[in-house]
Amino acid sequence: MSSLELTVAVGIVVLGCASLARRLGIAAPVLLLIAGILLGFVPALRTVHLPPEAVLLLFLPVLLYWESFTSSVREIRSNLRVIALMSTILVALTAAGVAGAAHALGLPSGPAWVLGAAVAPTDATAVAVLGAILPRRIATTLKAESLVNDGTALVIYTLAVGVTIGAEHLSAAHLGGMFALSYAGGVAIGAAVTFVSVRVRSRLTDAFQHNLLALLTPLAAYLIAEAVEVSGVLAVVVSGLWVSRVSPRLFPAYARQYVRTVMGFLTSLANAALFVLVGVEAQSAVRGLSSAGLARGLLLVLAVSAVIVAVRFGWLFTSPYAIRVLDRRPQQRARRLPARPRVVMSAAGFRGAVSLAAALAVPHTLTSGAAFPNRDLIIFVTAGVIAVTLLVQAPLLPRIVGWAHLPEDNRPTEERHRAQITAVEEALAALPGLATAHDADPELTDRLRAEYERRLRVLRSDDPDTSNWGAADWDENYARLRRALIENKHATVVRMRDEGEIDDEVLLDLQEGLDAEAVHLTRHT
Incomplete structure (x- = not known):
C-alpha cells in the first residue's frame, strides 16, 4: 500500500471514529486505537512502518506548539516550582521505576530504560480535555507539567537509545551535562527562532503567509534544536508561549482567526491520526511476538501501569512536605493543596501522543546492524499502557473529581x-x-x-x-x-x-x- 492510500485510509478511520465517539459517548482515542489495530489486519498494511524520525517531526512539534500557545502564562508562573519539580524529578523517578520493574521481568537494561522514558511523560492533549471539569489551577498545572516533562523524558529516552545501540556511554557527569545543555540550549534556540518568526510575521499582510509561518516556526525550532542535540521539545514550548503572548498586539484579527482555525484542525487531525497509526504498529508488534512473548507483554503492561500510578501518587503525597521542610513561608503553606485535590492530580496522569511517538521512533537496528532488542515489545507495552489510561483512568476521573468535592472555580x-x-x-x-x-x-x-x-x-x-x-x-x-x-x-x-x-x-x-x-x-x- 502506498503512502497516499494509507493517508486516505487513516482519514476515513478518523472521520468514522469521531462520528461514532459522539454517538456512543466514548473517548475518541479509544476507538481510534482499536480501529488502528483492526486496520493492521489489512494485508497491504502489514508491511507498512512509519520512519522513526518522521514520527517525532511530523506530530510532536505541532501538537506541543499549539498546547503551549493555548496555555496560561500567568498560572504557569504562579505554580512554577510545582511544575518544574513534576516535569523533572517526577519524570526521572517514573522512568527509573518503570525501568526497574521491566528489568525485573526480564527486559534488558537498555530497552527497559527506553520503555521507562517513553511512558514517563503525561500527555498535554489528554490533560487539556479535562480542563472543563477541573479548577483552573489544577488544570493549568497538569497541562504545563505535560508540556515541560516531554523534554526531560526525551533526554532520558535519547540517552537510553544511544546506550542501547552503542552510540552513548553513561556517566553521572555526562548525564548532568546532557540535561543542562538540553534545557538551556532548547530555550535559547526556541527564543531565537521565535524572535525571527515574530519579526517577519509582524510585517505580513496575507493570512495564508501568517499561517504558513505559524506552522513552520515550531518545525524549525524543533529541527534546529535537535540538529545541535538540545531539547527540541523545550524549543517548541518556548516558541508557543512567546507567540501566544505577543500575537494579540502584533498580528491582525484576520490572521489570528485564520491561524487559530487551521492550527486547531491540524493538531486535532495529527493527534487522532497518531492513535490510529500506533494501533497499526501495535498490531504489527503483536504479530512479531510469540505466544510466550505476548503473555510477557501483557504482564509488563499491568506492571508498568501499576508503577506509573504508584510513583505519581507517592510523589504528590510526599513532595509537598519535603518542600515544606525547605520553605516554611506562610504563603507557601497557603498554596499547598489538600489531600483530595492531590488524588485528582494523581489520577489525571494520562499517557498519549508523546509516548506513542517515542515508542514508534525506536530505531529498528543497532549500530552493529543487528535488530534493536525488544522493539516490538516496547511498542506493544507502550500502546497497552496508553490503553489502560484511556479505558480505566479516563472513565474514573469524573467520579474521582466528584468524590474530591473540589471548590467551584468561577x-x-x-x-x-x-x-x-x-x-x-x-x-x-x-x-x-x-x-x-x-x-x-x-x-x-x-x-x-x-x-x-x-x-x-x-x-x-x-x-x-x-x-x-x-x-x-x-x-x-x-x-x-x-x-x-x-x-x-x-x-x-x-x-x-x-x-x-x-x-x-x-x-x-x-x-x-x-x-x-x-x-x-x-x-x-
Missing part, C-alpha cells in the same frame, strides 16, 4: 465578564475621539453609542437577550468606526491580561469573538 467566568464590561466602557469613552479621527457622521456615532450603551446594560444586568446586538445596516463609515471600537476593546482586554487582571485563556476566549466580529465587518465593506 474566576474565568468572572474575569471574562469583568473584561467585557471594562472593554465596552472604555470603548464608549473613546468613541468621541474615534468618531472625530474617522470623520464619522454624527448619526452613525449616535447609533453606535446607543448599541454600546445597550450592550453595557445587558452585561451589567446579566440579561441574555443580545439578539439585536450589532443589527445595524452595513455602511462603510459605520463599519469603519465600529472596527475602531473593536480595536479599542481588544486593546483593553490585552492590557488587562498584561496587568494580570484576566488570564491568558480568558483573553483567547474574548479575542476569538472580537476577531470574528472584526473579520465579519471587513467582509461586508
Whole structure:
C-alpha cells in the first residue's frame, strides 16, 4: 500500500471514529486505537512502518506548539516550582521505576530504560480535555507539567537509545551535562527562532503567509534544536508561549482567526491520526511476538501501569512536605493543596501522543546492524499502557473529581465578564475621539453609542437577550468606526491580561469573538 492510500485510509478511520465517539459517548482515542489495530489486519498494511524520525517531526512539534500557545502564562508562573519539580524529578523517578520493574521481568537494561522514558511523560492533549471539569489551577498545572516533562523524558529516552545501540556511554557527569545543555540550549534556540518568526510575521499582510509561518516556526525550532542535540521539545514550548503572548498586539484579527482555525484542525487531525497509526504498529508488534512473548507483554503492561500510578501518587503525597521542610513561608503553606485535590492530580496522569511517538521512533537496528532488542515489545507495552489510561483512568476521573468535592472555580467566568464590561466602557469613552479621527457622521456615532450603551446594560444586568446586538445596516463609515471600537476593546482586554487582571485563556476566549466580529465587518465593506 502506498503512502497516499494509507493517508486516505487513516482519514476515513478518523472521520468514522469521531462520528461514532459522539454517538456512543466514548473517548475518541479509544476507538481510534482499536480501529488502528483492526486496520493492521489489512494485508497491504502489514508491511507498512512509519520512519522513526518522521514520527517525532511530523506530530510532536505541532501538537506541543499549539498546547503551549493555548496555555496560561500567568498560572504557569504562579505554580512554577510545582511544575518544574513534576516535569523533572517526577519524570526521572517514573522512568527509573518503570525501568526497574521491566528489568525485573526480564527486559534488558537498555530497552527497559527506553520503555521507562517513553511512558514517563503525561500527555498535554489528554490533560487539556479535562480542563472543563477541573479548577483552573489544577488544570493549568497538569497541562504545563505535560508540556515541560516531554523534554526531560526525551533526554532520558535519547540517552537510553544511544546506550542501547552503542552510540552513548553513561556517566553521572555526562548525564548532568546532557540535561543542562538540553534545557538551556532548547530555550535559547526556541527564543531565537521565535524572535525571527515574530519579526517577519509582524510585517505580513496575507493570512495564508501568517499561517504558513505559524506552522513552520515550531518545525524549525524543533529541527534546529535537535540538529545541535538540545531539547527540541523545550524549543517548541518556548516558541508557543512567546507567540501566544505577543500575537494579540502584533498580528491582525484576520490572521489570528485564520491561524487559530487551521492550527486547531491540524493538531486535532495529527493527534487522532497518531492513535490510529500506533494501533497499526501495535498490531504489527503483536504479530512479531510469540505466544510466550505476548503473555510477557501483557504482564509488563499491568506492571508498568501499576508503577506509573504508584510513583505519581507517592510523589504528590510526599513532595509537598519535603518542600515544606525547605520553605516554611506562610504563603507557601497557603498554596499547598489538600489531600483530595492531590488524588485528582494523581489520577489525571494520562499517557498519549508523546509516548506513542517515542515508542514508534525506536530505531529498528543497532549500530552493529543487528535488530534493536525488544522493539516490538516496547511498542506493544507502550500502546497497552496508553490503553489502560484511556479505558480505566479516563472513565474514573469524573467520579474521582466528584468524590474530591473540589471548590467551584468561577474566576474565568468572572474575569471574562469583568473584561467585557471594562472593554465596552472604555470603548464608549473613546468613541468621541474615534468618531472625530474617522470623520464619522454624527448619526452613525449616535447609533453606535446607543448599541454600546445597550450592550453595557445587558452585561451589567446579566440579561441574555443580545439578539439585536450589532443589527445595524452595513455602511462603510459605520463599519469603519465600529472596527475602531473593536480595536479599542481588544486593546483593553490585552492590557488587562498584561496587568494580570484576566488570564491568558480568558483573553483567547474574548479575542476569538472580537476577531470574528472584526473579520465579519471587513467582509461586508
